[in-house]
Amino acid sequence: MGDEDCKVCKLKIRDMKEAVCCDSCRDYMHTGPVKEKNCSGLSTTELRAMVLQNRNIIFFCNDCRDAFRSVPLLIRQITEIKNDVKTLKNDVEILKNDKIKCEMEIASLKATQNSTSLNSNSNSELGLNMCEILAEISEREARKKNIIIFGLPESQAKRQRFLL
Structure with missing residues (x-):
């Protein structure tokens, strides 16, 4: 746990008392009193409040805060x-x-x-x-005036004038 790298500056965190862990991504950041080493962006008052509240205050790094927005x-x-x-x-x-x-x-x-x-x-x-x-009726109609002669063979001619 002492060999963690700071998420912001990528330097090793030597003293875990001067670091804070993001409650979302679980990455660590410097919280040292010197501005060059305060990568978390927390003020000394905010850091004191976190210590007094026994970590009941939730901390999100900038990336996670933007994601939650x-x-x-x-x-x-x-x-x-x-x-x-x-x-x-x-x-x-x-x-x-x-x-x-x-x-x-x-x-x-x-x-x-x-x-x-x-x-x-x-x-x-x-x-x-x-x-x-209908053809049969038409044919009968056409032949109704014909004379029937028994014993005479019927003509097989197809034209009307030969039938006479």
Whole structure:
């Protein structure tokens, strides 16, 4: 403990009675009565108060003091980040629900498409049957004034004038 270096001047601290330890970083600094060796920045009155209080007074070096000043800002920033994370979690949950809804809707649309394609196959068969029926009706309409002669073979001609 007697071979500690001063955090500020980097010289060896020979007498620990003339040194103070930072309560945060645990580094030592000179507290000697001479200004050249008072690296802690504490006045003699402050040093006397620390001795009388049996070290109930907390001492921070300049670096640690500056670091502790930024703590409230860091706490605010952490709080903001927590709120942002909470918002992002809610957004992700909403997106998950939307994805599930979209998947269900896609499945429903595929089922509808499959049933529609089955119906369209049935409809196309019905359409062919309807075409055949309409063609038959049209042909019967065209032949309704024809004379039927039994025993005469029917003409196979495709043109109307040859049929006569």
